[in-house]
Amino acid sequence: MADVAMSGPAALSGRKMRNGVRGIFAAVLLSLLFIQPHHARADEDAFAGLATTQFNTIASSVDQIAQQGGPRALPVLRALADRKLFAAREGDGLFIRTDSGWADARSGASASPDEETLRPVRVNNRVRLAVAAAEAELELVSGTPAERQASANVFYQRHDPAMLPAIDKALSKTDDAALKDTLLNARAAALLSPGAPASDAQAQQQAVAKLKAAGGLDARGVLAQASTSEALDPATRKAAEAAVSSIDFKLKLWGFGQDAFYGLSLGSVLLLAAMGLAITFGVMGVINMAHGELMMIGAYTTWLTQKAVLSVVPALGSFSLILAIPAAFLVCGALGIVIERGLIRFLYGRPLETLLATWGLSLILQQVIRSLFGPTNVAVVTPPWLSGSFHLGGIEVTIDRLAIMIFAGVVMAGLMLVLRRTPLGLEMRAVTQNRRMAALMGIRTARVDALTFGLGSGIAGLAGVAVSQIDNVSPNLGQSYIIDSFLVVVFGGVGNLWGTLAAAATLGVGGKALEPLVGAVSGKILLLVLVILYIQRHPRGMFPLRGRGVES
């Protein structure tokens, strides 16, 4: 318990003695409590200590209340922690200040004491620590399931041998498997910690085995300490050492898994950013340097949609993101068609000039957004159903990143369907492969160009929706993605969506894999250099298009 940890070995041994003596009382009282939850006589004794002005008496009274339990214990302790517990100057009356007035501490019934005669119960550090520990003990027994689990975790993390009686008590009362497991871990950890009551080698090794099975950093810490602890059996120490290296190995494996998850998540963002480029650059041969700005506009559309939904139907606020997906696609797609008709169509066959003109466009788009919405970040709220995380074994999976991965997959599948199964896709492929022949067959190539560019831009908008959930939304958002996404397209092989997918995954996972070895920035530099070298060996990327239509 915290107070023990703070006040040193003397308090520790005193505490243990108290626990020992009181343990017998407590056992008796506990059995009584089961039959008759409110044991008036014992309760009054414990509470009376709170009405004194001695810190030591108050603290031991808190311990006593925790040991006894009872329905009033938790409310009184919480009131004490919140400084809402008052004692009468005369006698042992105890009252809790409530929102509406006063309540009697012992019964919980509303009361109307003379406020002039009341004084707050004094709290110092020692009392506060005792209250915190007592609260954890009480919550284990009488809290909600979530509170119980949280207190069990506190016990596990502190692994204080002085808590062993409380753990045992809680263990005897719970049927919940997960809670029981945490408590057993806490018990094993406490048994192996310094200051634990002497136990035989077999019990110690069982504890080691339990912690080894539990794994994780907490278990590793306890076991590492145990492996050097003089108080433990030599065989236990050896077992603990073995368990530490076993846990280290597992942690490392999970670490790889975690890196792979982050890498894939990064890769899915890259994929989203690069897919639109794969269309405009890969299919049409247009270098659109304003692609990043289209993403940025997609992110701002998300923000505006969110604001609009919140002001019109606040109840649906958390689902505005769903609405933002078509909105961003349409806004950016329409903008793309305007850009194609107004600028790019005059520059076909001059890819390098297209590059310069779209770069100029990107500067203007940035400045427009900056003038309209300011140069600083805008706050796109992550809806509750996208926040949080869960554990998959030792991997922490954050839901927003998982959602982006799924979203990237869905967008990719949708794009494939459009290209392979729709008339527009057919016309697009025809124009890509042989523009003049396609025109001769009656395909309106100009219209196909505009729609293709619109499709690519719309996908940039979708990428913007995804990025708004994990990155700062500011006018500079696009610039941080443009170089990476071009590299992805070129690395994967222009005009090949599967290549884009492979390149995005490779760059994402590769980047994360290099990070622990050489650091984040150096990893990025190294990756850039590797990709540059790769492109110099294979100028057409990993999956080059082949055939007569390809100009060499």
Next chain:
Amino acid sequence: MNASLSFRGASVTAVIVVLLTGVLAVGSLLPASSPVQVSPFIMTLAGKYLAYAMLALAVDLVWGFAGILTLGHAAFFALGGYAMGMYLVREIGARGVYGNADLPDFMVFLSWKSLPWYWWGSDHFPVALLLMLVVPAGLAGLFGWLAFRSRVSGVYLSIITQALTYALMLAFFQNGFGFGGNNGLTDFKDILGFDLHSPYTRAGMLFISGLILAGALLAARYVVGGRFGSLLIAVRDAESRTRFLGYRPEQVKLLVWVFSAVIAAIGGALYVIQVGIINPGEFAPANSIEAVIWVAVGGRGTLSGAVIGAILVNLGKTLFTAWLPEMWLYGLGALFMATTLFLPQGLMGLMRHLPEKRPSEVTPEVTNPEGGEA
């Protein structure tokens, strides 16, 4: 030869540059009471423009004559700048904030005990000059050899040049890389014993910059004017055809690429001396792309156009950012689009169309009969 005739403008521009810098230099030495005295602020600006003109000239050499659209030439500019900056930082000696005679301030701040090996000799001016030439040329040589040998061209090359300067920018931003992190190198005191803040040194430096720029212009004209220039244009316009005729396009490209990197590096060194600071921001891909637009505005493949474009666009930037700061990006963006759409030959092309043109004086059109990426 036709090609040599078409760059006659280069020598005219070179003479004008030298005359102008001479006038500015003399003007800056007049007493402050004189109505035509040139202020130190203008001198710094002029020095900056000349340095940028060198960068533009370098870009024009590879883009205008070899058809390589580089989006990373600022990397060579900045490397040259850093080489000169290292020397200037060492010249500060014990006059720095920490008063350490051996270590530059930022190394003392990072509590480094000794100079990293790559700083050895940087306190000697000849070594600095050598570094300024060898490092960018070496990088350009390696990069170009790898790229041209495997026939990386067009937009692919553009994208990896951009990735190169981006990677260098990230590297130089790191404190551990040994070049002052994001603060870069600054606080210079003097060069070869001359006080950098004295008007005489500044006037001299500006005039020297003018001479160097004029020299670079003439050297570039010499390179692209002769037989080699014809070969360059042949490679630009019909690389495969040139190869089938028995030439080695990759060697031609590599030569002009390295030459161009060296010109950019000298520009970077002049920049550092006159502006007084170099930081990793100079590596930013946006800077390289801006340099391309200077060339496009002036006129691609004309040499003089690059110099004129760099000076005019930067003059515009200075004026715009002083008067209407938020309008500058609109202006620059519009410049990019308008130039590519309406003025593909740049200002020089416009000037050429004004007087009646003689067929022999027209630069070969920048088109690509092979139909690939120019």
